[in-house]
Amino acid sequence: QSVLTQPPSVSAAPGQTVTISCSGSSSNIGDNYVSWYHQLPGTAPKLLIYDNDKRPSGIPDRFSGSKSGTSATLGITGLQTGDEADYYCGTWDNSLSAVVFGGGTNLTVL
């Protein structure tokens, strides 16, 4: 059972927009920044978003992040088949004194 809750799977058609939610509490998302990662099959995770809404260099602006209260959302526009991956959110939990991750969301581009 992960500290952060994500939907197990989402799907959308190529070219469409999809959002992935990440729900937490006041001790984690509510008081700290959120990061997002994607993990293509058989590869290491890669940072997509940090500090709620910042994109590292090289990450296209099709990827966006936002946070409101104790939840965060990753948005992906103009879906491509290459976006099929597992997506994870992460943050710091003040009560646990630990970095925590969501359970992951598998994105299927139909």
Next chain:
Amino acid sequence: LQLQESGTGLLKPSETLSLTCTVSGGSIASSRYYWGWIRQSPGKGLEWIGSIYYSGSPYYQPSLKSRVTISVDTSKNQFSLKMRSVTATDTAMYYCAGQGDRTSSWYWFDPWGQGMLVTVSS
């Protein structure tokens, strides 16, 4: 900035897991704020193990703290993970990663190493 894990991939229960992460393309003293270890059990999600500042001061996942030691060797641009008394539940892909920077929060991870599969089996 690139990271590469190395170490023993097959262990017996009760042995000590020992992994090293070599940082290239930048200095371990300045390229990232912290350096971390994360693992992923087969078919499962991500679990943070712990992190260390380049000059020391490690932070550990509370549930693993009694078995884990993370250290850094700035002369070799490396940091290491030791986990004692492993069991089958410690079987996982182990990743090292750069963590945060001095202008933002410190608990995001980038870049990641390619990962090292560690199997614990009798």
